[in-house]
Amino acid sequence: MPANNYRVRVAEASDMAATVKVMRRPEPGETSYIRATLKGMALTFKHLVNPDKVTRQYPEEQPDLSPRWRGTHRMEVHADGRPKCVACGLCPTVCPANCIRLVGGEDDQGNRYPIVYEIDEFRCIFCGMCQEVCPVEAIHVGVHFENAEYTRERFVYDLDRLMEQDHPSTLLWDPSDPRSE
Amino acid sequence: MAENSQTPESVTLTIDGREVSVPKGTTILQAAEALGNRIPHYCYHPGLSAPAQCRLCLVEVEGAPKLQPSCITEVQDGQVVLTESEEATRQRTGVLEFYLANHPLDCPICDQSGECKLQDYVHAEGRKHGRSREPKRVFGRDDFGGDILFYGDRCVMCTRCVRFMNEMAQDPRLTVVERGNRSIIDTFFEEGVEGSPYAGNIVDICPVGALVSKDFLHKARAWDLDHKPTICPNCSQGCNIDFHVRDNRVQRLKPRANLEVNQYWMCDYGRHRYEWMNREDRIESPVVNRSGRPVPSDWSETLEALHGRLQEGVRPVKAVASPFASNEDLAALRHLVDALGGGEIVYRLPRADREIPLPGFPRLSRRRDLAPNGRGAEILGMERVGDDEGAGGLDELAHYTGTLVVLGDELADLEPDFGEQAALYIYVGSHPSPAASQADYRLPATTFAEQEGTFTNHEGRVQRFWPGLQAPGLARPAWLVLGALAARMTGGPVPTSAAEAFVQAAELAPEFQGLTYESIGTRGAIINEPVALPGA
Numbered sequence: 001m002p003a004n005n006y007r008v009r010v011a012e013a014s015d016m017a018a019t020v021k022v023m024r025r026p027e028p029g030e031t032s033y034i035r036a037t038l039k040g041m042a043l044t045f046k047h048l049v050n051p052d053k054v055t056r057q058y059p060e061e062q063p064d065l066s067p068r069w070r071g072t073h074r075m076e077v078h079a080d081g082r083p084k085c086v087a088c089g090l091c092p093t094v095c096p097a098n099c100i101r102l103v104g105g106e107d108d109q110g111n112r113y114p115i116v117y118e119i120d121e122f123r124c125i126f127c128g129m130c131q132e133v134c135p136v137e138a139i140h141v142g143v144h145f146e147n148a149e150y151t152r153e154r155f156v157y158d159l160d161r162l163m164e165q166d167h168p169s170t171l172l173w174d175p176s177d178p179r180s181e
Numbered sequence: 182m183a184e185n186s187q188t189p190e191s192v193t194l195t196i197d198g199r200e201v202s203v204p205k206g207t208t209i210l211q212a213a214e215a216l217g218n219r220i221p222h223y224c225y226h227p228g229l230s231a232p233a234q235c236r237l238c239l240v241e242v243e244g245a246p247k248l249q250p251s252c253i254t255e256v257q258d259g260q261v262v263l264t265e266s267e268e269a270t271r272q273r274t275g276v277l278e279f280y281l282a283n284h285p286l287d288c289p290i291c292d293q294s295g296e297c298k299l300q301d302y303v304h305a306e307g308r309k310h311g312r313s314r315e316p317k318r319v320f321g322r323d324d325f326g327g328d329i330l331f332y333g334d335r336c337v338m339c340t341r342c343v344r345f346m347n348e349m350a351q352d353p354r355l356t357v358v359e360r361g362n363r364s365i366i367d368t369f370f371e372e373g374v375e376g377s378p379y380a381g382n383i384v385d386i387c388p389v390g391a392l393v394s395k396d397f398l399h400k401a402r403a404w405d406l407d408h409k410p411t412i413c414p415n416c417s418q419g420c421n422i423d424f425h426v427r428d429n430r431v432q433r434l435k436p437r438a439n440l441e442v443n444q445y446w447m448c449d450y451g452r453h454r455y456e457w458m459n460r461e462d463r464i465e466s467p468v469v470n471r472s473g474r475p476v477p478s479d480w481s482e483t484l485e486a487l488h489g490r491l492q493e494g495v496r497p498v499k500a501v502a503s504p505f506a507s508n509e510d511l512a513a514l515r516h517l518v519d520a521l522g523g524g525e526i527v528y529r530l531p532r533a534d535r536e537i538p539l540p541g542f543p544r545l546s547r548r549r550d551l552a553p554n555g556r557g558a559e560i561l562g563m564e565r566v567g568d569d570e571g572a573g574g575l576d577e578l579a580h581y582t583g584t585l586v587v588l589g590d591e592l593a594d595l596e597p598d599f600g601e602q603a604a605l606y607i608y609v610g611s612h613p614s615p616a617a618s619q620a621d622y623r624l625p626a627t628t629f630a631e632q633e634g635t636f637t638n639h640e641g642r643v644q645r646f647w648p649g650l651q652a653p654g655l656a657r658p659a660w661l662v663l664g665a666l667a668a669r670m671t672g673g674p675v676p677t678s679a680a681e682a683f684v685q686a687a688e689l690a691p692e693f694q695g696l697t698y699e700s701i702g703t704r705g706a707i708i709n710e711p712v713a714l715p716g717a
Contacts, residue, residue, distance in 0.1 A: 088289030089402040104399040110322065112290040112399050135289045 067171045070126040071144040073119050073157065074165035076137060082107075083163055084138035087114040091130035091139055099123035100130065117159040121147065128172055140169035194260035209251035209262055210238055220264050221273060221302045223339035223388050225252035227438075228445045228542075229348055235339050236276050237302070241266045248272055270306060277307040283317050283362075285334040293390030295403030299337060320365060325355075326373025327380050328395050328449065333365050336391035342366060342383035349446065349541035350379045366391070378537045378547065381449040385435060394433070396453060401427045409649030410437055410703065412636050414505060414629055415451040416533075417550040419638030419705070422447055424630065424649035430459045431630065431649065439704055442642065446539060448547045458650065464613055464625040465654025475623070480655060484662075487607070487622050488669050491521065496583035496604040498524035501575065502563050503589030504552035506659060507634030508643065508693070509679055510626075511554070511561050512686030513663035514588045520670035521584065526563040529590060530555045531571030548639050553629075557637035560690045560708070575599075588659055589626065592616035609659050625656040632658040633679035635701065637708065643696055644705035 047053065056063065065071075076084045087104030099122075105115040128141045144167035149155060173180065193202045196213050203212045208231075210220050223235035231252045239248035243261040248269060251262070263269060280299060288294045320333030343355045343366060354374045358367045374380035384392045406425040413420040413434065420443040423435045434455050436447040467483035468475045478486075498521045502511055518524050531551040538546035555565070567574030572594040578585065579595060585603040591614045592599055599616035600606035608620035611628045629636075631652040635643050660682040668675040676682040680698040687693035692708040700706055 086290045087399065088294070089405065090289070093402070093404065106399055 070141040075162035291390035298388035326375030351540035411646040417639040458630040468623040500526040500586040504555040509660035509682035513660040516667040529567035532569040553636040626659040627652040641708040
């Protein structure tokens with residue numbers, strides 16, 4: 001079947017008559033383009049004074065992000081500066097992109113805490129499941145999008161970096177309407 | 182109804198509408214298990230006495246005035262048992278609610294999370310929300326000595342640990358102190374379980390995260406671990422164990438039930454000796470010594486060159502084997518040595534000064550021979566040399582001028598000039614060693630943890646183990662390397678699987694004859710005896 005179809009298609013293509021209209025290009029001196037240029041500039045100046053313009057003066061003017069925007073992560077910290085994470089291992093388990101690396105351990109006060117906590121933001125698909133699964137509300141995706149860096153390595157956020165982030169955390173659902181009803 | 186149910190010792194009863202025939206004296210819980218119906222329980226453990234105190238295994242028995250604890254109620258003919266009836270389910274939900282009244286629900290930081298019976302049962306049948314408003318009682322954490330930590334808040338007071346120490350270890354170090362709501366497991370004085378050689382088992386039998394291992398504390402989550410069946414390599418008892426593996430590293434060892442070898446237990450000596458399997462200094466590719474310069478090579482080239490060298494004719498052979506190698510590896514070495522004209526094979530075996538038996542099950546003991554396969558080496562006609570440290574005995578071989586083959590032994594006590602005068606020195610091993618530096622051919626072998634094979638334990642039980650880790654680089658099982666060489670020399674078949682290598686081993690030793698991987702199975706088989714029946 002595929003072979004037959006192919007042959008049919010070839011036959012149709014060769015039957016089709018191609019019609020080409022040849023346009024004559026004006027010789028130099030035959031036209032000045034002045035009228036066309038003025039028409040174009042008139043449109044440009046009209047937009048300059050148009051009150052309905054859509055251009056935003058980024059970065060002076062920041063965009064208004066939704067509270068449910070899911071951007072790069074941040075780690076919540078206790079008042080004494082320790083990360084809230086207890087290294088339970090649920091976020092690396094639930095992460096569909098496998099971008100979280102976690103090594104648990106015990107700190108000097110006998111608390112379970114992450115010795116290593118790294119998120120590869122390049123691998124991350126920003127699904128927000130890490131935030132949803134976290135039993136102690138430590139890891140959050142954030143309302144933030146300006147992530148440019150000079151090297152690729154800088155996109156693997158370690159624990160200190162995650163704790164430094166100060167952008168707002170994402171609301172995964174509206175607290176007044178948790179079921180989106 | 183099955184025919185055998187008519188025999189006098191057999192009792193037939195109905196559990197949840199299904200008929201089952203079991204021997205007289207069986208409990209309802211065991212009968213239900215035979216049907217694949219696991220009745221929730223904490224205090225009952227097949228290896229210990231049953232005090233029927235957790236009240237979780239209560240089931241409805243028709244005709245009985247109230248619910249019966251299935252772990253101690255013996256089956257009777259014509260009994261009708263309902264484990265899922267409304268009354269039984271309501272009762273379990275209620276008991277679980279009591280358990281949760283004081284449980285801290287700290288699953289995120291609890292090492293048992295993922296393999297916790299309280300988690301499982303509450304998830305299956307517990308209430309969705311607790312109703313208790315009273316503050317929870319708090320005990321905090323207690324160091325029980327040795328490898329054991331105790332989190333009293335998580336405890337469900339099943340007393341399995343107390344009973345293990347009393348009945349199995351017969352070394353009562355734990356007890357229940359206080360009464361009622363305040364009762365808790367505790368140690369006598371400050372002694373704890375320190376020094377008790379089987380205390381690690383109380384971590385295994387703890388159904389919740391109350392008793393945890395310091396060695397494993399916060400190391401890995403239970404659901405991340407692959408369980409790989411294997412045999413403990415640390416003494417000649419041959420306990421059946423599981424590797425718990427994550428990231429291609431053994432994270433801990435856990436006993437696997439085999440009623441004829443180790444029941445449900447293993448000793449702490451074996452339990453904590455696994456780090457060597459994770460060693461990262463490994464021989465990763467064949468290395469050929471070309472006029473004093475070690476040159477990494479690939480397998481086909483190396484074996485070709487080695488075969489050519491062997492065909493040129495060899496001087497008399499002497500070999501060093503290791504009791505840590507499998508039966509298949511040792512037999513392949515024997516095949517090769519025989520193909521080269523025969524010669525003496527020696528092995529060195531570290532030996533402890535005493536056995537450490539488990540008093541409640543004396544068949545299980547930390548044996549004196551601290552290697553898994555000394556018996557296998559003996560069966561294959563090898564000779565033990567050296568002292569009880571597993572050292573010495575090779576001084577003569579160090580300056581041997583014939584052909585020298587070393588399998589597995591790391592030669593840690595020997596000088597770098599070992600084998601310098603040998604006409605041909607072949608070293609097959611896993612780890613680089615100074616004494617292997619003079620080897621003409623240094624061939625990378627897998628450790629037992631990375632290959633399939635069998636060990637023969639002290640009583641002559643051949644037991645299979647399975648690969649738990651991935652071998653690094655070009656490392657291959659020694660039976661494959663040596664078997665391929667021997668086959669080339671003799672023109673025989675090359676073993677393509679561990680099962681075939683075992684068949685070739687059986688050709689060498691009458692003790693192994695009649696055994697195959699199928700007949701050995703997962704329970705092991707005694708040499709030269711019909712297959713042992715699976716554990717009752």
